[in-house]
Amino acid sequence: MSKKTLIAxxxxxxxxxxxxxxxxxxxxxxxxxxxxxxxxxxVGPMFLSCFMLTYLLFAxxxxxxxxxxxxxxxxxxxNGFGFIVLGGLLLVLIIVNIILGNYxxxxxxxxxxxxxxxxxxxxxxxxxLITLKKAWILEKIPVICREYSKPKWVVIVGRTLGFIYxxxxxxxxxxxxxxxxxxxxxxxxxxxxxxxYVLMVFMSLILFWHEFYLAWNKEKEMKQDVxxxxxxxxxxxxxxxxLAVLVIDLAIGHTYYISHNLQCILPIDxxxxxxxxxxxxxxxxxxxxxxxxxxxxxxxxxxxxxxETEPLS
Amino acid sequence: MKNKRFAIIALMPLxxxxxxxxxxxxxxxxxxxxxxxxxxVLQFTDIHWNYSTNIKEASAFLTNTVNVAKARxxxxxxxxxxxxxLLVANKKIATTLYDLVESWEIPWAFTFGNxxxxxxxxxxxxxNLVSSSKYKHxxxxxxxxxxxxxxxxxxxVINVKxxxxxxxxxxxxxxxxxxxEFGSYDYDFIHxxxxxxxEEEAQLAKxxxxxxxxxxxxxxxxxxxxxxxxxKDGTLVGGIxxxxxxxxxxxxxxxxxxxxNNCRGMFFGHDHSNDIVWKxxxxxxxxxxxxxxxxxxxxxxxxxxxxxxxxxLHKDSDKFDLEHLIIDYDTKQVSExxxxxxxxx
Numbered sequence: 303m304s305k306k307t308l309i310a311x312x313x314x315x316x317x318x319x320x321x322x323x324x325x326x327x328x329x330x331x332x333x334x335x336x337x338x339x340x341x342x343x344x345v346g347p348m349f350l351s352c353f354m355l356t357y358l359l360f361a362x363x364x365x366x367x368x369x370x371x372x373x374x375x376x377x378x379x380x381n382g383f384g385f386i387v388l389g390g391l392l393l394v395l396i397i398v399n400i401i402l403g404n405y406x407x408x409x410x411x412x413x414x415x416x417x418x419x420x421x422x423x424x425x426x427x428x429x430x431l432i433t434l435k436k437a438w439i440l441e442k443i444p445v446i447c448r449e450y451s452k453p454k455w456v457v458i459v460g461r462t463l464g465f466i467y468x469x470x471x472x473x474x475x476x477x478x479x480x481x482x483x484x485x486x487x488x489x490x491x492x493x494x495x496x497x498x499y500v501l502m503v504f505m506s507l508i509l510f511w512h513e514f515y516l517a518w519n520k521e522k523e524m525k526q527d528v529x530x531x532x533x534x535x536x537x538x539x540x541x542x543x544x545l546a547v548l549v550i551d552l553a554i555g556h557t558y559y560i561s562h563n564l565q566c567i568l569p570i571d572x573x574x575x576x577x578x579x580x581x582x583x584x585x586x587x588x589x590x591x592x593x594x595x596x597x598x599x600x601x602x603x604x605x606x607x608x609x610e611t612e613p614l615s
Numbered sequence: 616m617k618n619k620r621f622a623i624i625a626l627m628p629l630x631x632x633x634x635x636x637x638x639x640x641x642x643x644x645x646x647x648x649x650x651x652x653x654x655x656v657l658q659f660t661d662i663h664w665n666y667s668t669n670i671k672e673a674s675a676f677l678t679n680t681v682n683v684a685k686a687r688x689x690x691x692x693x694x695x696x697x698x699x700x701l702l703v704a705n706k707k708i709a710t711t712l713y714d715l716v717e718s719w720e721i722p723w724a725f726t727f728g729n730x731x732x733x734x735x736x737x738x739x740x741x742x743n744l745v746s747s748s749k750y751k752h753x754x755x756x757x758x759x760x761x762x763x764x765x766x767x768x769x770x771x772v773i774n775v776k777x778x779x780x781x782x783x784x785x786x787x788x789x790x791x792x793x794x795x796e797f798g799s800y801d802y803d804f805i806h807x808x809x810x811x812x813x814e815e816e817a818q819l820a821k822x823x824x825x826x827x828x829x830x831x832x833x834x835x836x837x838x839x840x841x842x843x844x845x846x847k848d849g850t851l852v853g854g855i856x857x858x859x860x861x862x863x864x865x866x867x868x869x870x871x872x873x874x875x876n877n878c879r880g881m882f883f884g885h886d887h888s889n890d891i892v893w894k895x896x897x898x899x900x901x902x903x904x905x906x907x908x909x910x911x912x913x914x915x916x917x918x919x920x921x922x923x924x925x926x927x928l929h930k931d932s933d934k935f936d937l938e939h940l941i942i943d944y945d946t947k948q949v950s951e952x953x954x955x956x957x958x959x960x
Contacts, residue, residue, distance in 0.1 A: 330735070334666035334703040337910050341667040348666070403671075409707055410666050483706070486737035557795040565732045565792070569703050572733055572793065575800040 303518055306444045310366055311517045314446065315510060317362055319479070321355040322472030322506075324421065326480060327411070328352025329473060333569040344404040347395040351418040354389065354425050356472065360465075361385075366446040367516075374440055382432030389425030396422065447516035456597045463593055470586045471505035477567040478502040484566045491559035497548040498564065501583040504545070508538055508587055512594070528598050535598070539591045546584035553580075642763075642771040643816065644754050646693065646722065648782060653927040653936075654775050655688040656785065657681065657721075658695045658834065660884030660903035660924075663730065663910050664712050665702035673907055674715050679947040680906065680923050681719050683940060687952075688925050693754075693773070693785070694721050697884045697903055698728025698836025702910065705735045709744065717750045724754045724785070726769040728836035728884065729792045729802060742768050766806040767791050772816050772831075775928065783928045784820055784831035786813060790883075791837075794863060802837050802863030802885075810868045817876035828877035830933035832926065838862045838883045841870040842900060849893040853953050854902065854939060855920065857888035857913040874898060879933055882924065888913035890920060890939055892955065899958055904939050918943050918950050929957075 303311075328349040335345040361381035368374045396418050399405045405415040432439060452460070478499060486492065515531060552559060560580065565572060568579035648654040659680075664673060685691050694716065701709055716723050725745055732738055746755045754773060767789025775783040791803035813833075820829040840862045845851075862885075873881065880899035887910060892901040904922040905912050912919045922942040928935045934957040941951035 330703050331666050340908075344669075345667045404669060406670055409670055409711070410705065480735070483735045484737050484740075486739045488739060489737075553795065553797075561732075561793050561795055561800070562738065566735050566737075569733055572730070572800065575793065577795070577798050577800065581798075 304444075307446060307517050310444050310446050311513060314359075314362060314366065314513060317355075317359050318468075318472060318506075318509075319475065321359040322476035323479065324352040324355040325469070325472050326476035330569065331410070333573065336573065343395075344399055347392050347399060348410070348415075348418060350388075351392050351396070351421045354392070354421055356469070357381075357384070357388070358425065358428070359468070359472075362443075365443060367448070368445070369448050371440070374445075375436065378432055378436055378439060382429045382436070385425045385429030385432065387429075389422045389429060393419065393422040393426065446513065452597065453600060456600060459593065460597060463590060467505070467586055467590050468509070470582050471509055474502040474567075474583060475506040480567070486563070489562055491556050491562055494552040494556055494559040495563045497545045497552070498560070498580060498583060501542070501545050501549070501587070504538075504541070505583065505587055508590070532595060532598050535591050535595045539588065539595070542584060542587045542591065546588075549580055549584060642765075642812075643774060644771060645774045645776055646754075648692065648775050648777045648928075648930065651930060652690070653688075653929055654692050654783060655690060656693045656695055656832075656926040656928065657684045657688075657691045658697060658882055658903045658924040658926065659906040660697040660836075661699045661728070661887055661905045661910070662696070662712065662907045663699055663702045664708055664907070665704045665734075665909060666708070668704075668708070668907070668909060670708065670711055673909075674711075676921070676942075676944055676947060677715065677906060678719070680940070680942055681721070683942060683949060684923055684925055687938070687940065688927060691721050691925075694719070694723040695785075695787070695834045695882075696723060696725045697834050697882065698726050698790070699730045699884060700725075700728070701734050702730050703733050706740070709734055709736065709741070713745060713750060713753075717752055720752060722752050722754055724771075724773060724787050724834070726787045726835050727767070727789050727791070729790075732792060738768070765808050765812045767809065770809055770812060774820065774829075777930065781820055781824060781829050782930065784817070784829050786816075786831055786833040786878075788813070788833055788835040788869075790835045794865060801865065802861065804837065804839065804863050804865045805835065805867040805869040807868065810872050813869065814872050814876060817878075821876075830877050830879050831873075832879055832928070832935070833873065833881040835881070835883050837885050838900075838902070839870050839881075840864070840866045844895055845891075845893045845900065849895040849900070852892040852894055852899065852901075852937075852955050852958055854891040855889065855913065855915065856891040857920075858886055860889070861886050870898070877933065879935065880926075880937075882926070887911050888920070890924075892937065892939075892958070894958065899937070901937060904941065908944050915941070915951070922949075 331345055331349040331352065335341050364377045365374055368377055396415055400415065408414060411417055511534065564579070571578045681691065696716070700712060731741065745753060755769065755771065769787055769789040771787050773785040774781045775785060788805055788809060790805055793800035794803050817831065821827065838860065842860050842862060874896055878898055880901065882901045882903055884903045886902060887905045889902045890904045892899060901924065903924045904920060906921060906923060908919050908921055912921060914920065920941055921944045922940040925938045925940065926935055937955045937958055939953040940949055942948065943950050
């Protein structure tokens with residue numbers, strides 16, 4: 303892996319973590335008003351500004367994973383425009399809320415609402431930079447991987463699942479990083495939550511490995527690494543099943559352990575009285591791994607050597 | 616607390632042989648009623664501060680409500696907050712709420728609701744906050760004892776004394792959060808060991824009172840399943856029922872045991888669109904009035920039903936008055952007053 307690709311890969315991980323933390327906070331803002339959205343003028347710009355960093359993450363991902371330069375340029379143009387429009391609109395709404403006295407300094411975060419303003423200013427600035435310096439950005443930001451040819455259904459299903467997976471994984475990684483604010487190691491059932499904490503980090507580790515694998519493979523033969531990938535997928539799948547069984551087993555014996563320890567990171571569960579969080583933590587990796595297994599084996603069956611659509615950058 | 620209780624039970628024969636009053640168990644707080652006046656309790660419920668709350672407006676509403684209640688009743692001796700004070704929020708918002716309550720300089724008691732742990736804190740942090748020494752008027756000292764094995768945190772009784780006599784007992788009971796069932800959740804209830812604790816406290820008070828039961832009232836968040844009896848043979852006192860009752864599906868023995876121990880009323884929150892009050896078997900069951908517009912509330916004549924309830928516990932009597940003050944959230948004016956005198960007659 304070249305130094306440039308490695309830096310691009312590490313930048314993607316860093317952006318993923320920052321976007322995850324913002325998404326976590328934004329999701330809590332969203333949940334605070336979800337019952338009827340009575341304060342949508344106030345809360346809407348709050349959670350949408352936080353979600354903007356996840357939009358930036360996806361834009362970065364597509365910029366670094368497009369199969370050819372034409373698509374990269376198109377992605378950059380489209381998202382540059384999106385950053386300016388959405389960031390600008392949110393900035394206006396935040397200023398309106400400040401003028402109306404809806405945003406009280408320092409309550410929702412240490413520097414609220416300055417943090418929201420900063421996010422939107424950065425988004426608008428990025429949009430302007432992209433518009434003015436498109437060629438320079440295309441040159442500086444390398445391709446992490448050029449997706450090798452896949453059947454159409456693999457691309458569509460993969461992207462749909464990918465969106466959901468990233469939202470869930472980044473949320474729970476951020477939830478884990480935020481643990482010092484809510485964790486209490488003295489509760490008698492703290493030990494029972496460990497498999498869930500492992501799943502929280504495990505989802506992101508699978509994602510990191512997936513990205514690293516693609517970046518690493520940029521300069522290698524695909525076939526032998528697809529076989530390796532299938533083995534790793536199998537191992538991850540077995541680990542997920544093992545952790546899921548542990549979560550269920552512990553829940554049978556200690557029915558209160560999730561609500562006693564993890565209520566603050568699972569607001570949707572308690573809002574609709576359904577055990578959604580643990581299901582997402584166990585089912586998402588299983589579905590994603592199963593899908594990757596099917597996709598990888600399909601690729602092997604389809605072609606011994608995947609076709610590269612364009613020379614690597 | 617269990618060890619202390621075993622010790623008390625074991626020492627019962629010895630204690631009975633003494634002429635003085637029996638020692639109180641843990642989780643008992645004593646307050647003195649003044650002069651010949653009623654002991655007035657202001658109930659707030661379902662305040663639900665969260666990230667979307669305008670803290671300044673919400674603070675002004677609550678403070679105004681306290682002042683209105685003070686003017687109405689003459690004085691407020693105790694503020695009872697019956698759960699769901701918060702929703703999805705952070706520590707700063709939680710602390711701001713309790714700082715505000717403390718600023719009124721009136722003793723305040725507290726029970727947890729099912730939404731109180733949804734914020735970015737642990738149960739321990741929340742318990743430590745509400746029992747911290749910075750809150751001089753908070754009544755939750757020994758209750759926050761994680762070592763006891765009475766389920767929940769906010770289980771304690773306030774003995775209202777006039778001179779040396781306990782005239783009333785005010786029970787605060789934790790109705791917890793949610794019962795985890797396989798794949799879903801149901802609202803929790805008052806557990807068996809809490810009922811046992813309640814019965815022991817009531818019996819202890821009776822023995823200290825020369826064998827006569829001390830009248831009591833209870834505050835908690837989630838209503839018991841017994842509230843469905845209202846539709847069968849309860850006697851309506853007043854108020855609004857604008858949504859179906861939402862207790863959990865698990866029955867508790869609490870109402871049955873409370874009835875046997877001279878409980879005169881139980882007051883709760885949880886269902887925001889209900890402030891209905893009724894009687895059954897000489898016990899008054901009453902929803903409080905939601906103290907904020909957050910999450911959801913109900914309207915009457917275009918005005919959100921927000922405000923408070925005031926209970927006036929009579930001197931030398933097991934009777935009390937109940938009043939619901941409906942206060943417009945925006946104008947902060949009293950839009951309606953529902954008063955029920957000696958409703959437990």
